[in-house]
Every structure is written in C-alpha cells, then in structure tokens.
Amino acid sequence: MLRLYLRFYLALVASLLLFVLATAALWHFTSGSAEQAGITLGRLVQNVLPPAAAPAAEQQEALHRLAAGLNADVTLFDQDGHPTAAIGRSLPPPDAKHHHTMGMFPWEHGPVSYLHLADGRWLVAGVPIGYGHTRLIFHLALILLAVTIGVAAFPIVRQISRRLERLQRGVESLGAGDLTARVPVEGHDEVARLAASFNRAANQIEQLVQSHKTLLANASHELRTPLARIRLAVELMKNSADTERRKGLEQDIAELDWLVDEILLASRLDAVSEGLAAEELDLLALAAEESARYDDVQLEGAVVSVHGDARLLRRLLRNLLENARRHGAPPTHVKIARGADAAIITVWDNGPGVPPAEFENVFRPFYRPKDARKSTGTGLGLALVRQIARRHGGDARCEVMEAGRSWFVVTLPARRI
Numbered sequence: 001m002l003r004l005y006l007r008f009y010l011a012l013v014a015s016l017l018l019f020v021l022a023t024a025a026l027w028h029f030t031s032g033s034a035e036q037a038g039i040t041l042g043r044l045v046q047n048v049l050p051p052a053a054a055p056a057a058e059q060q061e062a063l064h065r066l067a068a069g070l071n072a073d074v075t076l077f078d079q080d081g082h083p084t085a086a087i088g089r090s091l092p093p094p095d096a097k098h099h100h101t102m103g104m105f106p107w108e109h110g111p112v113s114y115l116h117l118a119d120g121r122w123l124v125a126g127v128p129i130g131y132g133h134t135r136l137i138f139h140l141a142l143i144l145l146a147v148t149i150g151v152a153a154f155p156i157v158r159q160i161s162r163r164l165e166r167l168q169r170g171v172e173s174l175g176a177g178d179l180t181a182r183v184p185v186e187g188h189d190e191v192a193r194l195a196a197s198f199n200r201a202a203n204q205i206e207q208l209v210q211s212h213k214t215l216l217a218n219a220s221h222e223l224r225t226p227l228a229r230i231r232l233a234v235e236l237m238k239n240s241a242d243t244e245r246r247k248g249l250e251q252d253i254a255e256l257d258w259l260v261d262e263i264l265l266a267s268r269l270d271a272v273s274e275g276l277a278a279e280e281l282d283l284l285a286l287a288a289e290e291s292a293r294y295d296d297v298q299l300e301g302a303v304v305s306v307h308g309d310a311r312l313l314r315r316l317l318r319n320l321l322e323n324a325r326r327h328g329a330p331p332t333h334v335k336i337a338r339g340a341d342a343a344i345i346t347v348w349d350n351g352p353g354v355p356p357a358e359f360e361n362v363f364r365p366f367y368r369p370k371d372a373r374k375s376t377g378t379g380l381g382l383a384l385v386r387q388i389a390r391r392h393g394g395d396a397r398c399e400v401m402e403a404g405r406s407w408f409v410v411t412l413p414a415r416r417i
Contacts, residue, residue, distance in 0.1 A: 008157040016146040023142055039101055039118075041129070046117045052078060060085040072127040073112075079120030091124045102129055163191045170198060179206040262380040265315065269387050278307050280415060283343050284336045286310065290317040291334055294325060301336030304343040305415040308392045313412075316388045319381040320347040320408055327351065342394065343414040348407035359398040359406070385410065 048066055050058045059076060063085040067074040073088035081093040092107060094114045104113045113129040114122055123129065166183050173181035182202060185195045231253055283304045291297040306313070317334075324332040328349030335346040354362055361367050363386045366379035385408075386396040394412040401407045 008161060009154055012153050012157065013150050016149055020142045020146050042101060042115055042117045045115060045123060046119060046121075049076070049117075049121075052084075052119050052121055056084060063087060067125070070125070070127060072125055074123070074125045077122040077124065079122075081122070084121075088126070091126065093124065094122055104128070160191060163187075163195070167191070167195055167198060170195075170202075174202055174205070179209060262384055265384060269384075269391060278309060281306050281308060281310055281313065283313070283345070283412070286313055287317055287334055287336055287345070290314055290321060293318070294321050294332065296330035297321065297332045297334060299334045299336075301334075302338060304336055304338045306343050306392070306412050307415060308412065312388045312391070316385050316410065317345070319385050320345070320410070323381050323408075324349045324351075328353075338414055339411070341414060342411045345410040345412070346407055347410075348401060348405065351405075353401075353404075353406035354398050356400065356406075362398060363396065382408075 045066065049062045063074060063076050064087065067087050073091055074086070075083050075091040075093075076085040077093045078084050083090060083093070089109075091112050094105060094116075102113070102115045104111050110126070112124055112126055114124045115129045116122055163186055170181045170183035179202070182199050183195045185192050185199065230249075283306050284299075284301055285303075287299055287301070291299045321332060321334070324347060328351030330350065332347065332349045335344075337344045337346070363382050365383040367383075368379055382396070389396040389410050389412065392412050394410065396408065396410045398406055399409055
C-alpha cells in the first residue's frame with residue numbers, strides 16, 4: 001500500500017511535471033518571435049556592412065561605425081571563418097556546432113556572443129548580441145525550478161503525514177486497550193484539530209471506562225455484606241429449615257460468592273496497570289495442588305518454570321478445572337508441557353466439548369451458549385483465564401483435538417533452562 005506522504009508528494013511532483021511540460025510546449029509554439037528577431041537583426045547588420053567581397057579597409061571602416069560606442073572587442077569573419085575586420089582583440093570564430101542564428105560560446109577571456117548573417121558571415125563580439133540559446137536556457141530554468149520545489153516540498157509533506165501517522169498509532173493503541181494513549185497536538189490546522197478531538201474523545205472514554213470499573217468493583221464489594229448475613233441466617237436455621245431448601249440456599253450463596261469473587265478479580269486486573277507480583281514458580285506443582293481439589297483429575301507433564309503471580313496462576317488453573325467439572329464429563333485431563341520458549345497447559349475432558357463456532361465466544365464475559373444444559377457458572381471463568389494469561393505475556397484459546405472434541409490451551413512464557 002502506497003504511504004500517504006508518498007501520495008501527497010507524488011501528486012505535487014506530477015503537478016510540477018505537467019506545469020513544466022505545458023510551459024515548454026507553449027514556449028515551443030510561441031518562440032518563433034525570438035528566432036525571427038535573430039534573423040531580422042542579422043539582416044539589419046548585413047545591410048549596414050559592405051558586401052563580403054568589398055575591400056578589407058571598407059569592411060574595417062563599416063565595422064567601426066557599427067561598433068561605435070560599444071567599447072568592446074568585435075570581429076567580423078567570412079563564411080569560412082577567416083577574420084576580415086576586427087576592433088580590439090581578435091576573437092575566435094564560432095565552430096560548426098554553433099548553427100543557430102545567434103548565441104554565445106565560452107572563451108578563455110570570458111563568454112562571447114555571435115550573430116550569423118544571411119550571406120554566411122559571422123559577427124562575434126565580447127558583449128551580448130540579441131538573445132542567446134533562449135529556448136535551452138528557459139527549459140533548464142524550468143527543470144531547475146521544478147527540482148528545487150520538489151526537494152523543498154518533501155519535508156513539508158512528510159511533516160504533515162508524520163502527524164497523521166502518530167494519530168494512527170494513537171488510535172491503534174486506544175483500540176488495543178491502552179486508555180492512556182494520547183497524541184501531541186502540533187500546529188493549528190485540520191490535523192491539529194483532529195488530534196485535539198482524538199485526545200478529548202480518549203479522555204472521555206478513559207473516564208467512562210474507569211467509572212464503570214469503579215462502580216462494578218464497589219458494587220461487588222458491597223455484595224459481600226448481605227451475603228455474609230444470608231450465610232449467617234442459613235447457619236442459624238439449619239435445624240428448623242427443610243434439608244433440600246437449605247442445600248439450595250447454600251448452593252445459591254456459593255454461586256453468588258463465586259461470582260462476586262470473579263467480578264472483583266476481573267475489576268482489579270482491569271484497574272491495576274502496574275506489573276505483577278512475579279516470582280519463579282513450578283507450574284507442574286501448582287497444577288498438582290489445584291488438581292487435588294477435584295475428583296477424577298488426571299495430571300501429567302514435565303516440570304516447567306514460569307515467572308508470574310502464584311495467586312493468579314492458581315486461579316487460572318482452578319477456573320479451567322471448574323469449567324470442566326461444570327460443563328464436561330469426567331475424567332478431566334491436565335497436561336503441562338514445554339514448547340520452544342513457552343509453557344503449555346492443556347485441559348480437556350470426556351464431554352462433547354465446545355463447537356468450533358463458539359471457540360472465541362466462550363472467552364467473552366458472562367457469555368452462555370443458547371443450548372446450555374444447565375445454568376450453573378458465572379460466565380466469567382474462561383474470560384478470567386484469558387485475562388490472566390495475557391497479563392503474564394501469554395494467551396488462552398480453544399482448539400480442536402483428536403476425535404473431533406476440543407480442549408483448552410494456555411501458553412505462558414517459560415524460564416530458560
């Protein structure tokens with residue numbers, strides 16, 4: 001794709017080229033008057049001078065009259081290039097390449113001009129006679145002007161496009177989740193106003209998102225108090241309430257408590273931008289500890305060291321196991337392996353798995369498939385898995401495995417051995 005500044009610059013150069021071509025064409029069709037002026041001047045000079053066959057004294061006297069008041073060196077040559085009369089220093093004759101009616105050529109003592117008469121003689125003078133190579137000089141001046149403007153215009157065009165490129169990078173950073181992305185406002189033109197508008201919009205977006213995060217975190221925190229009261233009430237009514245009803249209340253409280261915990265964790269991950277409380281961890285040992293919390297979990301793999309937050313990585317493993325328990329069929333398999341420069345966590349079970357069309361949707365917060373068999377779960381577990389993995393420099397995805405089922409794959413940067 002052609003860069004924007006190159007488009008601006010090529011458009012300017014093309015305009016200059018068209019201008020030069022149009023001007024040159026106009027000069028070509030209108031330069032006959034200059035050529036005719038040379039022919040007329042040659043005819044007038046020839047009328048003043050005696051014929052070419054006249055005696056040398058007569059030609060010398062006529063040349064004195066012609067050059068009176070010029071205070072310059074003047075030489076008259078016959079058609080063979082031999083001098084017939086001269087005033088001052090004898091000047092060199094034009095050579096065969098000087099075929100124009102009039103013009104100039106260099107000499108060791110400075111440039112001299114010439115005029116070609118109709119009878120073949122040459123009049124050479126140390127001062128300009130009529131016009132030089134007017135067409136050539138004009139064309140060279142046009143080309144030099146176009147080159148000068150083209151060279152001078154490049155930094156100006158590049159400066160404009162460079163500001164647009166910075167604005168593009170700011171938009172991409174904001175779209176990638178960096179709510180602090182801003183662009184410098186330079187100048188007072190449309191690009192500067194566009195940059196100022198982007199900064200204002202980015203400020204509003206950042207404030208809006210931050211307020212929503214704060215509201216969500218505060219609301220989740222406030223839910224802790226009524227949950228504690230409800231749990232206390234259930235404990236007090238153990239002996240009087242129906243067993244099934246009490247179990248249902250306890251399960252609902254556990255679900256609500258898990259939801260609040262996940263919302264709080266998601267809010268903290270979004271709100272806190274500084275680095276993690278990282279330490280060197282044995283990923284296989286963490287997986288063994290979390291797998292021990294569940295029945296029918298088969299763990300295999302190798303020892304892989306990662307640098308990360310132990311609490312968050314435990315939560316990542318726990319959410320993967322909890323997802324398999326809720327939506328899959330036992331046994332659940334967990335495998336820890338080492339890739340080229342990454343630790344790979346693979347989790348699968350004997351359930352039907354996730355359809356390929358839902359591979360990305362399952363990582364969306366609060367997403368539930370339309371054909372979900374049961375309503376258990378918060379819809380935040382897998383979203384947190386991907387969020388935690390990316391905070392550690394890795395990623396989480398759902399892929400197709402053998403027999404058409406699916407598994408979850410998490411990659412994390414591994415410590416070099």
